[in-house]
Amino acid sequence: MQHMKQGGIRDQAGLLAKVMIAPAILYVVAMIGVPFFLALMYSLSDATTGDPNFRFVGLRNFGAALADPVFRLSMKNTFIFALVSQFLVILLSRLLATALMKEFRGKWLARFLIMLPWTAPIALGTIGWLWMLDSIFSPIDWVLRKVGLLGTMKALFGPMQNLYWLGQPFLAMASVIMVHVWRLLPLATVIQLAGLSSIPKDLLEAAEVDGASPLRRTFSITIPLTLPIISIAFLFGLVFTFTDVTVVYVLTRGGPVHMTQVLSTWTFFKGIEGGDLAQGAAISLFLFPVLAGVASLMLRMARKSEVV
Amino acid sequence: MAQVEIKGVSKLFGEVKAVDQVDLQTNEGEFLVLLGPSGCGKTTLLRMIAGIEEPTAGDILINEQVVTHLPPRMRNIAMVFQSYALYPHMTVYKNIAFPLKTQGVEKSAIKEKVQWAADMFGIGRLLDRKPRELSGGERQRVALARAMVREPSVFLLDEPLSNLDALLRASAREELRQFQKRVGVTTIYVTHDQVEAMGLGDRIVVMSKGKIRQVGTPREIYQWPADTFVATFVGSPPMNLVGDDDVQIGFRPETFLPVEFLKADEGVVSYPFEVTWLEYLGAERLVYGNVGEKSHARHVVSRLPGNVTLPIQAGQTYTFAIARSDIRHFDRISGLCTDKCPA
Numbered sequence: 001m002q003h004m005k006q007g008g009i010r011d012q013a014g015l016l017a018k019v020m021i022a023p024a025i026l027y028v029v030a031m032i033g034v035p036f037f038l039a040l041m042y043s044l045s046d047a048t049t050g051d052p053n054f055r056f057v058g059l060r061n062f063g064a065a066l067a068d069p070v071f072r073l074s075m076k077n078t079f080i081f082a083l084v085s086q087f088l089v090i091l092l093s094r095l096l097a098t099a100l101m102k103e104f105r106g107k108w109l110a111r112f113l114i115m116l117p118w119t120a121p122i123a124l125g126t127i128g129w130l131w132m133l134d135s136i137f138s139p140i141d142w143v144l145r146k147v148g149l150l151g152t153m154k155a156l157f158g159p160m161q162n163l164y165w166l167g168q169p170f171l172a173m174a175s176v177i178m179v180h181v182w183r184l185l186p187l188a189t190v191i192q193l194a195g196l197s198s199i200p201k202d203l204l205e206a207a208e209v210d211g212a213s214p215l216r217r218t219f220s221i222t223i224p225l226t227l228p229i230i231s232i233a234f235l236f237g238l239v240f241t242f243t244d245v246t247v248v249y250v251l252t253r254g255g256p257v258h259m260t261q262v263l264s265t266w267t268f269f270k271g272i273e274g275g276d277l278a279q280g281a282a283i284s285l286f287l288f289p290v291l292a293g294v295a296s297l298m299l300r301m302a303r304k305s306e307v308v
Numbered sequence: 309m310a311q312v313e314i315k316g317v318s319k320l321f322g323e324v325k326a327v328d329q330v331d332l333q334t335n336e337g338e339f340l341v342l343l344g345p346s347g348c349g350k351t352t353l354l355r356m357i358a359g360i361e362e363p364t365a366g367d368i369l370i371n372e373q374v375v376t377h378l379p380p381r382m383r384n385i386a387m388v389f390q391s392y393a394l395y396p397h398m399t400v401y402k403n404i405a406f407p408l409k410t411q412g413v414e415k416s417a418i419k420e421k422v423q424w425a426a427d428m429f430g431i432g433r434l435l436d437r438k439p440r441e442l443s444g445g446e447r448q449r450v451a452l453a454r455a456m457v458r459e460p461s462v463f464l465l466d467e468p469l470s471n472l473d474a475l476l477r478a479s480a481r482e483e484l485r486q487f488q489k490r491v492g493v494t495t496i497y498v499t500h501d502q503v504e505a506m507g508l509g510d511r512i513v514v515m516s517k518g519k520i521r522q523v524g525t526p527r528e529i530y531q532w533p534a535d536t537f538v539a540t541f542v543g544s545p546p547m548n549l550v551g552d553d554d555v556q557i558g559f560r561p562e563t564f565l566p567v568e569f570l571k572a573d574e575g576v577v578s579y580p581f582e583v584t585w586l587e588y589l590g591a592e593r594l595v596y597g598n599v600g601e602k603s604h605a606r607h608v609v610s611r612l613p614g615n616v617t618l619p620i621q622a623g624q625t626y627t628f629a630i631a632r633s634d635i636r637h638f639d640r641i642s643g644l645c646t647d648k649c650p651a
Contacts, residue, residue: 206387207406209359212406
């Protein structure tokens with residue numbers, strides 16, 4: 001009995017898989033694993049940018065961070081910005097996706113405009129918003145003045161000529177949230193659209209024949225079936241906003257008086273600009289358990305999304 | 309019990325006439341089958357009766373009430389879709405309960421009715437399962453239970469057996485028919501399978517290209533097809549059509565037999581039949597061949613029952629004949645039957 005000769009290297013599926021995934025693993029180890037490990041090391045040391053040597057000091061840095069009121073404020077802001085902006089994103093993207101499901105004239109233009117924020121590099125987009133939210137030249141204020149909502153004694157938003165979008169604490173927080181929403185709306189809309197399109201048409205028709213009104217169809221059929229994909233969009237957005245440095249850095253530098261400071265920017269200001277590498281590393285690690293939890297939730301949700 | 313009337317209903321999708329001026333009336337409690345090839349308009353017609361599609365013209369009446377522009381929930385109809393359209397995130401119980409919930413029926417009454425509907429189809433033990441845990445036949449029964457739980461006046465079915473495997477289909481067909489007879493609800497059933505249509509229907513509506521070709525009992529459709537479309541669509545193998553003049557002659561394969569085996573009082577018409585191919589199918593033999601002179605040769609099929617044991621060979625010519633009473637005549641151009649059909 002003759003056996004066929006063993007195939008060459010190209011035919012060994014197992015080996016091929018390993019070779020193809022090797023670059024990705026290399027990337028993860030080098031660009032993510034090594035810095036993460038370094039952060040761990042630094043957080044347990046007293047390294048500074050001037051003297052980056054490792055001297056073990058235990059959990060002193062973590063204690064110092066927790067005692068720092070700016071850190072606690074940054075932590076609070078990180079959660080507020082992320083949760084509020086993502087809640088708004090889910091709501092708005094749902095409305096947009098529902099609108100995009102229908103056919104209408106100019107739909108291609110609507111889709112194009114909706115996708116635009118995603119295509120702009122984050123720093124450039126945020127710089128654009130710097131102009132929109134400027135304390136003197138803001139176009140938003142201009143419009144509000146023109147329609148009489150600003151600038152007169154009886155105006156809804158007050159008698160001043162300008163709203164200090166980035167200077168007044170509450171408005172500054174609102175501005176950061178607004179830019180986050182603007183940036184993540186396209187992605188969330190696409191995800192929601194995918195979810196809505198995946199519902200078989202005859203399920204909704206069957207519900208109609210069964211006597212369900214449009215409202216009931218939305219709550220009994222559409223929402224439950226798209227819940228897994230909505231959750232993925234939500235968690236995805238959470239991760240994006242938790243870790244984002246650019247929006248806060250460009251818009252407010254964390255001001256006024258740290259009112260818009262978030263963990264990622266505080267890490268930068270403390271650790272790099274301030275020179276205290278060890279403190280910076282410790283601050284950045286506080287996000288790790290939260291993000292790990294969110295990531296595992298996302299994976300679980302992804303597995304759950306099946307229709308029929 | 310309800311009567312459905314369709315008056316001059318048309319449906320246009322852009323330029324395409326999916327349904328073209330259809331007039332139809334159901335009898336109370338009957339099992340009416342809409343039969344035709346894909347694209348003939350039968351499903352579109354069903355959807356207009358259900359209310360999920362609006363007619364471009366015409367009216368639909370249920371129990372003498374005009375329902376043409378009313379939404380489905382106001383028509384007291386129930387529908388079973390080809391894919392069953394079971395809600396995948398709900399249990400069987402919740403699926404069946406859904407139509408009652410939308411009507412605001414209270415919980416205790418819902419429980420009773422769901423149990424009643426489930427028992428009717430023998431799925432009582434499946435109430436806690438989700439659709440993805442059920443087999444094809446079980447899913448179909450859940451779909452039927454969900455449709456029946458509201459006790460509708462009209463029952464609409466869109467090819468509900470086509471997703472089942474062949475063996476299951478036959479028994480499901482029988483169950484469905486018996487169930488319908490028991491409950492007596494007017495049923496409109498769409499299918500492209502003519503065997504299914506013949507087996508299930510009290511009357512069959514044969515459709516093609518948006519128009520009705522013939523309405524009749526299975527016997528009427530089969531024995532007295534109104535035109536060549538019905539003649540060739542119903543029956544497998546289809547009716548043989550020969551003749552080049554203005555009149556075409558049609559005869560069913562099982563009426564085309566060796567002349568010795570025919571006993572006909574009104575006389576027979578014989579042809580020399582040159583056999584080209586034979587198929588032995590157990591209960592019968594299908595004999596394929598040509599009749600007529602070389603230049604006018606027409607391909608025909610003969611269906612020999614098992615008890616006709618005359619040896620037949622390909623390449624030989626035999627004398628086959630048809631009883632005159634079994635011959636049908638069709639106008640060559642319009643395709644319409646020109647015989648006087650019995651009422």
